[in-house]
Amino acid sequence: MAANNLRHALFCAIVTLIISFPILGLNLEAKGINITLTGAKTSTYVAIVLAAVVVFVFQIFRDSFMGVLGKLPNLNPLAGREPMEQSKRVKLESWILTGIVIFALFWPFLVSRGSVDLATLVLIYIMLALGLNVVVGLAGLLDLGYVAFYAVGAYTFALLSQYTGISFWMALPIGALLAGLTGMILGFPVLRLRGDYLAIVTLGFGEIIRILLNNWTTLTGGPNGIGGIPDPTLFGMEFGRRVKEEGNTSFHETFGIAYASEHKIIFLYLIALVLAVITALIIRRFMRMPVGRAWEALREDEIAARSLGLSRTAVKLSAFTIGAFFAGFAGTVFASKQGFISPESFVFLESAIILAIVVLGGMGSQLGVILAAIAVTILPELAREFSEYRMLIFGAAMVLMMVWRPQGLLPMRRIHIKLNRQE
Amino acid sequence: MQDLLYFSQQLINGLTIGSAYALIAIGYTMVYGIIGMINFAHGEIYMIGAYTALIAITGLTALGLAWLPLILIVALVCAMIVSSSMGWAVERVAYRPVRGRHRLIPLISAIGMSIFLQNYVHLAQGSRNVGFPALIEGGFNFSADGAFQMSLSYIQITIFITTLICMIALSLFISRSRTGRACRAVSQDLGMASLLGIDTNRIISATFVIGAALAAVAGLLLGMYYGSVDPLFGFIAGLKAFTAAVLGGIGSIPGAMLGGLILGVSESLTSGYLSGEYKDVVSFGLLILILLFKPTGLLGKPEVEKI
Numbered sequence: 001m002a003a004n005n006l007r008h009a010l011f012c013a014i015v016t017l018i019i020s021f022p023i024l025g026l027n028l029e030a031k032g033i034n035i036t037l038t039g040a041k042t043s044t045y046v047a048i049v050l051a052a053v054v055v056f057v058f059q060i061f062r063d064s065f066m067g068v069l070g071k072l073p074n075l076n077p078l079a080g081r082e083p084m085e086q087s088k089r090v091k092l093e094s095w096i097l098t099g100i101v102i103f104a105l106f107w108p109f110l111v112s113r114g115s116v117d118l119a120t121l122v123l124i125y126i127m128l129a130l131g132l133n134v135v136v137g138l139a140g141l142l143d144l145g146y147v148a149f150y151a152v153g154a155y156t157f158a159l160l161s162q163y164t165g166i167s168f169w170m171a172l173p174i175g176a177l178l179a180g181l182t183g184m185i186l187g188f189p190v191l192r193l194r195g196d197y198l199a200i201v202t203l204g205f206g207e208i209i210r211i212l213l214n215n216w217t218t219l220t221g222g223p224n225g226i227g228g229i230p231d232p233t234l235f236g237m238e239f240g241r242r243v244k245e246e247g248n249t250s251f252h253e254t255f256g257i258a259y260a261s262e263h264k265i266i267f268l269y270l271i272a273l274v275l276a277v278i279t280a281l282i283i284r285r286f287m288r289m290p291v292g293r294a295w296e297a298l299r300e301d302e303i304a305a306r307s308l309g310l311s312r313t314a315v316k317l318s319a320f321t322i323g324a325f326f327a328g329f330a331g332t333v334f335a336s337k338q339g340f341i342s343p344e345s346f347v348f349l350e351s352a353i354i355l356a357i358v359v360l361g362g363m364g365s366q367l368g369v370i371l372a373a374i375a376v377t378i379l380p381e382l383a384r385e386f387s388e389y390r391m392l393i394f395g396a397a398m399v400l401m402m403v404w405r406p407q408g409l410l411p412m413r414r415i416h417i418k419l420n421r422q423e
Numbered sequence: 424m425q426d427l428l429y430f431s432q433q434l435i436n437g438l439t440i441g442s443a444y445a446l447i448a449i450g451y452t453m454v455y456g457i458i459g460m461i462n463f464a465h466g467e468i469y470m471i472g473a474y475t476a477l478i479a480i481t482g483l484t485a486l487g488l489a490w491l492p493l494i495l496i497v498a499l500v501c502a503m504i505v506s507s508s509m510g511w512a513v514e515r516v517a518y519r520p521v522r523g524r525h526r527l528i529p530l531i532s533a534i535g536m537s538i539f540l541q542n543y544v545h546l547a548q549g550s551r552n553v554g555f556p557a558l559i560e561g562g563f564n565f566s567a568d569g570a571f572q573m574s575l576s577y578i579q580i581t582i583f584i585t586t587l588i589c590m591i592a593l594s595l596f597i598s599r600s601r602t603g604r605a606c607r608a609v610s611q612d613l614g615m616a617s618l619l620g621i622d623t624n625r626i627i628s629a630t631f632v633i634g635a636a637l638a639a640v641a642g643l644l645l646g647m648y649y650g651s652v653d654p655l656f657g658f659i660a661g662l663k664a665f666t667a668a669v670l671g672g673i674g675s676i677p678g679a680m681l682g683g684l685i686l687g688v689s690e691s692l693t694s695g696y697l698s699g700e701y702k703d704v705v706s707f708g709l710l711i712l713i714l715l716f717k718p719t720g721l722l723g724k725p726e727v728e729k730i
Contacts, residue, residue, distance in 0.1 A: 018508040022501070023471065024547045026478050035553060037481045142527050144534075189715050196461050196530050197714050200665065204707035207662070215700040348658070352538060359531055392542040398535025403520040406528050 466661015
């Protein structure tokens with residue numbers, strides 16, 4: 001046993017060396033047309049050897065280590081507690097959410113312009129994550145091309161404003177409806193596929209949309225994107241220094257205050273906040289409606305749900321369409337915030353980030369998803385020096401979550417009744 | 424004659440790419456055949472193979488080695504070792520702990536792993552693409568009347584021959600060796616195989632290692648063919664190879680070979696006759712159509728849904 005253990009540990013340590021040394025330790029550098037190989041810093045080599053030693057020691061003492069870990073008193077004081085009563089939990093959750101919204105309302109007046117801009121982005125991600133949560137978390141359909149619907153929303157606004165001069169408020173429902181329609185058209189044929197095939201098909205669809213946006217240069221401007229997307233207006237009041245469109249007035253003149261460029265950013269933030277709250281409320285309502293329960297029933301056991309008379313296509317299609325609809329919503333806001341969009345913003349990685357938010361937050365749980373969206377968007381900004389490690393950490397976090405806590409940080413608890421056995 | 428030459432040129436290009444796709448596709452199909460999961464990080468394993476091969480080639484050239492076959496063979500072996508270790512480690516860290524859980528959980532774990540590996544190479548080697556030296560140059564040229572030349576380069580011949588050797592070796596391994604027989608048994612019925620004394624964990628690791636080694640071969644070959652590598656190099660190739668695996672019938676090794684060739688040819692015909700930008704659209708479109716109308720692929724067995 002001991003010899004076996006040693007051999008295994010040695011093997012693991014060697015594998016660690018093999019997979020880290022060539023890639024980390026030897027750097028390719030292009031000098032003109034020649035490529036040269038340079039060594040890395042000494043600290044890198046030390047780190048590689050250290051990693052191998054750690055793996056070796058861990059593997060040797062793996063059994064006893066795991067034993068000790070199992071015997072440790074549980075560090076989490078909440079772990080042994082009875083789960084909170086359902087009604088209390090729901091109440092607590094809605095209090096927390098209300099608290100977040102109230103705090104968010106005052107946020108822009110307390111902080112700098114950059115923070116408000118970032119907060120708008122957070123809200124857009126919250127909308128996206130809430131929408132994807134319906135598809136992945138509630139209905140259990142892994143959609144890897146979610147960003148395609150986001151792109152449909154954004155490009156709808158951009159193109160309509162370019163060709164017809166449509167305003168933000170008109171584009172918002174049109175963009176969302178078009179995204180929803182795209183979701184429905186795509187969903188109709190693909191939803192009878194099994195889980196992982198569905199994931200790949202949606203991924204392929206997302207890539208097709210991106211390639212089309214990139215190459216249909218006459219319509220979408222290709223990689224150059226579309227600029228000059230108008231800002232939203234408030235009852236015909238514009239937020240620029242000068243009024244761009246006939247018939248509009250400007251915000252600062254109407255209220256007789258000095259012009260400040262912050263007004264526009266704060267206004268956009270408030271719009272995003274209102275839309276995010278609306279998204280959350282609508283989806284919350286859906287979750288308690290029969291259709292929401294049907295999503296979960298189908299996710300839990302498709303055969304049982306179908307034998308109870310649920311139409312698989314209709315239920316899945318509704319989830320897919322609603323998810324796409326809110327992605328379109330978010331896309332319109334994004335286009336308006338950036339003022340410029342290009343296919344660069346709609347790559348697969350974006351889908352993966354939104355998926356990571358849903359997974360980290362706990363699939364199906366609204367509060368969890370909102371908190372995860374805030375964390376995932378803000379943390380890299382706070383730790384700027386680590387920002388290049390952002391995606392690395394993302395990937396690792398997704399793997400670790402799946403291994404240790406696949407239900408997410410704040411898992412969803414369904415409303416349930418506990419039946420007591422009668423004496 | 425002119426048209427025929429042009430067509431054959433596209434055919435040759437397509438078969439070249441297609442045979443490399445087939446090599447990568449085998450990794451997908453073997454893993455899927457045994458544990459029923461899509462190894463999303465497989466494209467990254469292929470990319471790491473290409474990088475390692477390039478590192479080895481550069482290192483050997485810097486050491487003053489000049490005999491080409493030796494360089495290639497050493498680079499190939501290095502790439503295969505590093506990629507297989509990576510495949511083994513990935514299975515151990517990211518897939519084994521989640522095996523047997525709900526279908527989506529291993530897939531999400533695999534996506535995480537894919538992002539992780541992409542950024543691992545990105546951070547270590549930089550995000551810019553690095554030129555791959557053209558080690559095998561030249562080729563045969565055919566022309567009818569001097570207007571259009573059809574060329575069959577030596578690198579294309581190398582790709583064909585290497586792929587052929589790998590495929591034959593793999594077929595022999597699967598059909599003759601003890602491990603190969605165990606692989607087939609495990610893919611038929613994992614539970615039963617383990618009852619009969621097969622160490623299933625070992626066999627699953629072995630499929631990952633074999634798949635990764637073949638992906639590394641493809642990495643070296645396609646790296647030389649395209650002339651550059653970058654950290655995102657594996658993503659699209661991985662998707663294409665997955666398409667090839669599905670096209671041929673996922674779980675079937677001959678299917679992966681057939682699927683790779685068909686995909687390669689259809690891609691190069693698209694870029695030859697329509698437009699190069701849309702070749703990805705064609706392959707993804709093909710994937711969607713196959714999954715919709717014949718999810719078992721060309722050579723796959725129909726899957727029975729058990730209640």
